[in-house]
Amino acid sequence: MKFKAKALLTAGLMTVAGLGVSAAHAVDLTMYYPVAVGGPVTKIIDDMVQRFQKENPDIKVEAVYAGNYTDTMTKAMTAMKGGQPPQLSVLFSTDLFTLMDEKAIVPIDEIAGRDGKQWLDSFYPAFMENGRVEGKTWSIPFQRSTIVLYYNKDAFKEAGLDPEKPPTTWAEMAEMSKKLVKKDASGNVTRWGVEIPSTGYGYWMLQALAIENGQKLMNEAGNKVFFNEKKTVDALQYWVDLSTKESVMPKGAIEWGTLRTDFLEGKTAMMWHTTGNLTAVKESAKFDFGVAMLPAKEQRGSPTGGGNFYIFKSASPEQQQAAVKFIRWMTAPERAAEWSIKTGYVAVTPAAYETEAMKAYVKGFPQAVVARDQLQYAVAELSVHDNGRIYKIVNDAVQAAVTGSQSPKEALESAQKQSERVLGRYK
Amino acid sequence: MVAAVMSAAEPKAARRRNWQTNVNAWLLLLPAVVLLATFTHYPILATLYHSFFSLGRSGPAEFVGLENYAYMLDDDVFWQVLRNNLVFALATVPTSIVLALLMAVWVNKKIAGRSFLRLAFFTPTVLPMIAVANIWLFFYTPDYGLLDQFLKALGFSGHNWLGDPATVMACLTVMVIWKEAGFFMIFYLAALQVIPPDLKEAADVEGAGRWYFFRRVTLPLLMPTTLFISINALINSFKLVDQLVIMTKGGPNNASSLLLYYIYEVAFTFWDTTYAATLTVTLIAILAAVALTKFVYLDRRIHYQ
Amino acid sequence: MKQNGSSIETIAAWVLALLWLLPLAYSLWSAFHPSEYATRFDLMAPLTLDNFVRAWHQAPFARYYLNTLMLVTLVLAGQLVIATLAAYAFARFRFAGREVLFALILVQLMIMPDVLIVENYRVVSSLNLLDTIPAIALPYMASAFGIFLLRQTFKSVPNELVEAARVEGASSFGVLWRVFVPLGRTTYIAFGLVSVSYHWNNFLWPLIVTNSVESRPLTVGLAVFGAPETGVDWSVITAATVMTMAPLLLAFLLFQRQFVQSFMRAGIR
Secondary structure (H helix, E strand, C coil): CHHHHHHHHHHHHHHHHHHHHHHHCCEEEEEEECCCCCCCHHHHHHHHHHHHHHHCCCEEEEEEECCCHHHHHHHHHHHHHCCCCCCEEEEEHHHHHHHHHCCCECCHHHHCCCCHHHHHHCCCHHHHHHHEECCEECCEEEEEEEEEEEEEHHHHHHCCCCCCCCCCEHHHHHHHHHHHCEECCCCCEEEEEEECCCCCCHHHHHHHHHHHCCCCCECCCCCCECCCCHHHHHHHHHHHHHHHCCCCCCCCCCCHHHHHHHHHCCCEEEEEEEHHHHHHHHHHCCCCEEEECCCECCCCCEEEEEEEEEEECCCCHHHHHHHHHHHHHHHCHHHHHHHHHHHCCECCCHHHHCCHHHHHHHHHCHHHHHHHHHHHHEECCCCCCCHHHHHHHHHHHHHHHHCCCCCHHHHHHHHHHHHHHHHHHCC | CHHHHHHHHCHHHHHHHHHHHHHHHHHHHHHHHHHHHHHHHHHHHHHHHHCCECCCCCCCCCECCCHHHHHHHCCHHHHHHHHHHHHHHHHHHHHHHHHHHHHHHHHHCCCCCHHHHHHHHHHHHHCCHHHHHHHHHHHHCCCCCHHHHHHHHCCCCCCCCCCCHHHHHHHHHHHHHHHHHHHHHHHHHHHHHCCCHHHHHHHHHCCCCHHHHHHHHHHHHHHHHHHHHHHHHHHHHHHCCHHHHHHCCCCCCCCCCCHHHHHHHHHHCCCCHHHHHHHHHHHHHHHHHHHHHHHHHHHHHHCCC | CCCCCCHHHHHHHHHHHHHHHHHHHHHHHHHHCCHHHCCCCCCCCCCCCHHHHHHHHHCCHHHHHHHHHHHHHHHHHHHHHHHHHHHHHHHHCCCCCHHHHHHHHHHHHHCCHHHCHHHHHHHHHHCCCCCCHHHHHHHHHCCHHHHHHHHHHHHCCCHHHHHHHHHCCCCHHHHHHHHHHHHCHHHHHHHHHHHHHHHHCCCHHHHHHCCCCCCCCHHHHHHHHCCHHHCCCHHHHHHHHHHHHHHHHHHHHHCHHHHHHHHHHHHCC
């Protein structure tokens, strides 16, 4: 009896002491994150952060929406260079080299704890590719995607196409698009066959086309690019031909941000877009739509995309641990599933697809797993040193080609020349 | 005068007063001098200094002389951006001036509702460029933007105004003229109002027509204002890049990019601060050239008033 | 011959004025009507404040307003004090280096902080002031323009008034405060209006220097808000745009005359 009382008392005291200590020791984390897709994403993040904080009262996370990927990277770097770095951030999976060059981040393996290796291995390997360099893991996948082909099933039926048979090859896509084009009485197009966005992330779309044509755009070490290879040029040529020769795509630059609306308003029957827009499209679509893997030329393929968690070197060991805890929580199967369902991003672990919530969702909405199934054909996104600049150069080349101011060959030659200059300037 | 007389008679006291004057003056000037030195003069010199160094990404920054400048001269985007700025200046400055003059003449007349006119023309000036850009972005949006809807109602087809390198500069020019003309109108208004009315009466007596009077009397009298506005507008055309941040981000393919925007991109998106410094030096040189032209050449010509 | 505009001119002027107001009118239309009416100009369309409510909730506009107010106040206060002191020195003191210093100050009229963003950023960062409102304000607080205007005004103050004050035993500072400042009232108002307009609407430098909601002014908040990555709901964006423009616009409508005269005065050099 006496012993029991003593034990209880000790336990009680320790708990109180523990609570006191943890309450006094609330670790503060600041996190910048981007949103590049539609839907109430900031609300979803805020909600998840609230719940995490409830379960972990000793950690406070301030999640700051910082714009798109480029803006968020800019903000994080600005803050870091200004002496007020965030402790963690969601940034492009491909910002890795730049972040390493700026000596901004810490390898996750070193701070992940005892079961770290297991935890890291639980993610889809395709998503870990962009985060692994020199045998270390530098980032954790969070909002990951592939490009998918959204198509309007009602439009298919209208055009006499089988709504369950989306195009599987480049030729098929061009052919079907022709049938899907609708014109009004004066010959103006009221519905295009397909739209591929050339602003925002034009290089991403180009990479998809290049992969499908069997061409890689960069080497492992991130210091060589292959923009002017024949297969890359051909890939861009196919894209340009869709608007100039086949007339199934509008001329000029197609906006990333308004493309989703174009699709929803029936202005285009098919669109290439990130799976991250899936839920936003699902919520607003007034018609039946399908999701398919991107069509193949020599092979199927899509680059992965999206953002990873990075932990900053300047965070104190305590903060780093807290950050790891937060990341583990956010990427736990239940949350990964929830995130995927709410946005359309691919859930980052196979375990997430085994949760009840996800299984039920997929049953009712099989489009949700197309992006995941495409992972087998996915390749790492274009990842090089000074990636921000290289992306701009490729985006410029894509825009030059689709607006007709340069031929694909010229545009990509110029891109190659500029990229080599940038990668060489590196001193 | 009193002081001068006194100083002649008491050199020592005068020197002390001089010393005190100097100290007082410099004390008064201290905050201004410190701030200006820190945020204007030092940055100009520092920018020049940094443009001679390498980035120092993998190792310390080293002195590389004119290498950054060579890189800049070899940069196609730089030439594009410079060309854009010149085209932009040429397109906006004369047009704004003509419109501003027209507006000022009208507002100055006894036309019905001239305060309304003045209000209408000047309002864009008090709006932030960012807000203006948002509004016009919607106008120019393909298909459901106002402009396309208007054209379609008339039977024309829409166009991707901001996404087409051939039209994007024109569209931005129109928007900037809309924003700036009212501002310049004010200067013309002020100048018009000081033209003595007896000049007009004298001209009327001699039977001079309105247009003749305008051409031979008003315009020359407005010359100083015109030149003043030109310089202002020219400087503005180099400074005004807010709209690019949300409308085109300099695209498509740098067709709408301007020098200051390119500097922003290079410095804050690519973190290539030494190249940004090089570009800034170029921008400073251009502005300095405009300033010199004003001070040396134009100010001398205006001095008859 | 009376100076009456011919009717053609009147019509032309009115047409231009209406055209000129169109963009603003449109943004008001779009902000106050539901999204379906964004491009349908049905005069019977229902008015709604819903867009504003949504915009208000999607971004911390209250904070942005506060930040902007603090910013323009800080800038103006600093500018007024610094320019007054400096202009006084230039106008009334004969001291060593006066001409050279004045020329140096005029440099800022041509090469404004707006173009020196790269270095200024570095300076602010080394002062550890990044992401604060003072950081936005500092480069502008010494206003060459203000010094220039006030110097002209101060120079035109009649000597008798200065002598009178001195006779009453006022120190240099007392003379400044009791004679010059009151006489410069119209210049101060003019400069104040120009400065507030400029800094309320300033964008690029605040964009670079601020990272977080706590220091972001309205213009930057609006830009982040309208970022097209997430797809655009024009009605909400125009509502946010109207919220950003509203204060200055309202002030302008109420004090039209003062605004116009201020800008006029500021331009007469």
